[in-house]
Amino acid sequence: METEPASTGSTSGSSRRVSYFYDAEVGNYHYGQGHPMKPHRVRMTHNLVVNYGLYKKMDVFRPRLLSPTAMTRFHSDDYINFLKVITPDNMTDYTRQLQRFNVGEDCPVFDGLFEFCQLYTSGSIGGAARLNEDSADIVINWSGGLHHAKKAEASGFCYINDCVLAILELLKKHERVLYIDIDIHHGDGVEEAFYSTNRVMTVSFHKFGEYFPGTGDVLDIGYADGKNYAINFPLNDGMDDEAYESVFKPVLSKVMEHFAPGAIVLQCGADSLSGDRLGCFNLSVKGHADCVAFMRSYNIPMLVLGGGGYTLRNVPRCWTYETAVVVGEPVKDDLPFNDYYDYFGPDYSLHLPVSNMENLNSKEYLNRTKTQLIDILREVEPVPGTQIQTGQVESQLNPRGFGMEVDEPSKDEGGNAKSDNPDERSDDRMDGRKEHSAELLS
Numbered sequence: 001m002e003t004e005p006a007s008t009g010s011t012s013g014s015s016r017r018v019s020y021f022y023d024a025e026v027g028n029y030h031y032g033q034g035h036p037m038k039p040h041r042v043r044m045t046h047n048l049v050v051n052y053g054l055y056k057k058m059d060v061f062r063p064r065l066l067s068p069t070a071m072t073r074f075h076s077d078d079y080i081n082f083l084k085v086i087t088p089d090n091m092t093d094y095t096r097q098l099q100r101f102n103v104g105e106d107c108p109v110f111d112g113l114f115e116f117c118q119l120y121t122s123g124s125i126g127g128a129a130r131l132n133e134d135s136a137d138i139v140i141n142w143s144g145g146l147h148h149a150k151k152a153e154a155s156g157f158c159y160i161n162d163c164v165l166a167i168l169e170l171l172k173k174h175e176r177v178l179y180i181d182i183d184i185h186h187g188d189g190v191e192e193a194f195y196s197t198n199r200v201m202t203v204s205f206h207k208f209g210e211y212f213p214g215t216g217d218v219l220d221i222g223y224a225d226g227k228n229y230a231i232n233f234p235l236n237d238g239m240d241d242e243a244y245e246s247v248f249k250p251v252l253s254k255v256m257e258h259f260a261p262g263a264i265v266l267q268c269g270a271d272s273l274s275g276d277r278l279g280c281f282n283l284s285v286k287g288h289a290d291c292v293a294f295m296r297s298y299n300i301p302m303l304v305l306g307g308g309g310y311t312l313r314n315v316p317r318c319w320t321y322e323t324a325v326v327v328g329e330p331v332k333d334d335l336p337f338n339d340y341y342d343y344f345g346p347d348y349s350l351h352l353p354v355s356n357m358e359n360l361n362s363k364e365y366l367n368r369t370k371t372q373l374i375d376i377l378r379e380v381e382p383v384p385g386t387q388i389q390t391g392q393v394e395s396q397l398n399p400r401g402f403g404m405e406v407d408e409p410s411k412d413e414g415g416n417a418k419s420d421n422p423d424e425r426s427d428d429r430m431d432g433r434k435e436h437s438a439e440l441l442s
Contacts (some may be wrong), residue, residue, distance in 0.1 A: 016296070019136040021123035022046050026143045027118040032108050036277055036310040037157040039116065042143045044312070044340045048320040051336040057327040059136070063122035068146050071121065073165045074193060083114050083159060101220055107154035117160040119146050124162035124305060128169035131263060131301040138302045138326050142319050145267040145307030147187040155183065156212060156306075163367040164193045166303055167200055167265055174262030174301075175199065178255065181206070181249075182291050183269020183307040186216030186232070190267075195228040198381070201259045205248060205272075207280060208234030215248060215338075218369055221376055228379045231255065233369060237280040238359035239272070241287030246363075247370050248291055256298060258380040268292065269307030271319040274354040277310035282354050285314075289322045293420075296326060313343045317350050346405040409426040 027043025049055055071080050082097050086109050091098065094333060094410060110116075110241045111245030127139030147163050163179065167190070170177045179194075181187035181204040194200035197435040205214050208431045225435040233247060271279040273288055309315035324331045335341070 014114065014299075015284075015328055016137040016299075016326065017203040018058040019061060019127065019130050019139045020115070021061050021063050021127055021139065021141040022064050022143070022322070023123070023407050026116070026119050029110065031110055031157070032196060033274050035108065038312055040141070041309060041312055041315040042306065042345065045142050046200055047338045047340060048316050048335070049323050051338040052331050053318060054320070054322070054323050054327060054329060054331070055236045057329055058140070058323075058365070060384075061126065063126040063141075065115075065118045066122040066125055067191055070125070071117075071160055071165065073160060073168055074151060076147075079152040082277040082356070083117060086113065087111070099139055100151045103131050103133045103159075106157060106353065107159060113159065113185045117416050120146065121162040121165060122417065123302065126171050126261075128166040131303060132170065132173040132235055134301075136301075137299070138304060138434045140304045140323060140326060144304040145183070145269060145305030147181060147183065147267055147269075147307060150192065154403070155189065161189045161193065163187070163190045163265060163267060163305065166305075167194070170200060170263045170301075170303070172267070175432060176201070176259060176261045177263050177265065178261035179253070179265045179267070180260060180291075181269070181307075182272055182288065183265045183267055184272040184276070184281055185211075185269065185308060186213055187267060190213045191220075191230050191232075193217070193396075194226065195222055195230060196224045198222075198225050198229050201229045201231065201255065201261070201380075203231040203233075203252065203255055204377065205233045205235060205241075205244070207237070208232075211280075218372060221222075226309065228376050229259075231373055231376065233373060235281075236360035236365075238357045239281040240354065241284055241290070241358050241360055243347075243359055243363075243366060244281075244287055245363055246292060247366050250370055251377075252294065254377045258382075259378045260382075261300065264295055264298075264302040265305065266292065266295055268306045268319065268322060270309030270315045271307075273309070273311070273314050273318055274357075275311055275314060275352070278307075279310070280307070282357050282359065285321050285351050288318055289325045291344065292322045293325050309366045314352065316340075321350055333353065386412060 027040045029039045066085055068080050080100055084100055086094055086108050091109055103109060123141035124144035127141050128140050130136045144162045146158035149158040149161035167177050167179060177200050179190050179202045184207050186206040187204045193204045193384055194202060204216055208216055214231040218232055218234055220230055220232050221228055270283045272281045272283050299392045333349050333351055335344055335350055
């Protein structure tokens, strides 16, 4: 049976130039025994993307690693230096810093921690650079979306806030950037970074009330020049597809009308899916992907990132289907054979049934909150232009670009998307590294 990508609008079926960032090393990092965050889910996602043949519709890149200095465009020097030197073997020498930077429990020290941060952050910034160069319409980095990290503090399994750094890169070219967060947790790190600027609007739909991180009240709307540019939709347990669509589309339609962004960053945390280990929503894979399809239909440069998602067999399903939605390619519900096929039993299908949990979000509450947010959006000035404030030395200036280089596609101006043989890759890479031997399995 063929499953069509979610369709929301007349343009959603039209083709897009899609770039896809992935480094095979990302799946090798391990937060520790029993920790819910498992980078292995990104490798599983990639393996499904490859075995569905979706990579043939995209330009596939391995990101060039970002320098530590580039990370200090948002994060403090002390914090970055600490992440560079800390290892499981020398933790006892850094007791004060571990406490100061909130590293050690939810955000543990593990082997290769800083390299892991470089990998996922480089994909997001490299993707933003490709959008700025007009080399792609949409860029995907499923290893990114770690939205809780603060300027000088790890938080919620996140160390470097790649979302903020990618937005800073996009601001080099675009007057206004829209950040949308459909993770079940509030996107607090991104909201905080841009709370007092009107060049970035943050929109977050999240569980609220005795739930991490505890922020994101509907009354938190921004400060100073950023007033009315932080939009928060707090939700209760059991949010289902119908209810989510009833608030997401009207709110984002008003956001697009009033804010008119030049670029979009969409954080697709999969912990809002039904059955997530840490989540309490009841979204299906298709309901989650409908958000991606809706924003794709606006045909505005878009960076699509991962985020949360802690049921290992469900996250790859979601992000693979959303990859299909982005490229506009129908995919079968029956999963193709892949390296992790046994994870997906007993049904071995892309889509999963949702649970029968009660939706604690009444229509009255959703409509009242939706009206409240739309009233806030009416206060947004038509063409905002205040310079961003990130607390860094150069925060009074328009952000400079990172000068981020990414590996060029293997064919002139087309990469493998326009190659006669999509499996063929050139070896004349600037950084001398070949792709992982298993990356382009057929």
